[in-house]
Amino acid sequence: MKIYLDNCCYNRPFDDFTQPRIWFEAIAVLYILMQAEKGKQEIIGSDALDFEIAKSRFHERQMKVELLYSIATEHISFDDEIEKQALSYIENVHTKLLDSLHLSFAVAGGADVLLTTDDEFRKAAEKLDISVLVMNPITFISGERIEDI
DSSP: OEEEEOHHHHHGGGSOTTSHHHHHHHHHHHHHHHHHHTTSSEEEEEHHHHHHHHTOSOHHHHHHHHHHHTTOOEEEOOOHHHHHHHHHHHHHHOOOHHHHHHHHHHHHTTOSEEEOSOHHHHHHHTTSOOSSEEEOHHHHHHOOOGGGO
């Protein structure tokens, strides 16, 4: 299975664990990445992820995120088709630019699923007719909807 994790997922293990949901999402992300290290999943990276991770204001956190991101075994580069598709997502469901780019990269990379901890992004993506499932990491590993947890 090919998985695309957005920047929120790579950062989740370093967030404040005072909320149970954040803790569960962090564990889910780490579990997914461990499975990828064992060869059970394939992780897709992209120029959008490279950009977001590089612009982090916190150097120590950035280094930790880069370590997690290094598990990606495939990298998708920006091109005109990705730009065109991202702009159509913005126009159709009013997603943010980087969210639209993540969707475009995931589709271009043949991802089966795009994981995000951003509920607004996930709900917007559900309105699109795309080949990639967009879901929360908890949902992915448990099969339960995040609203039900």
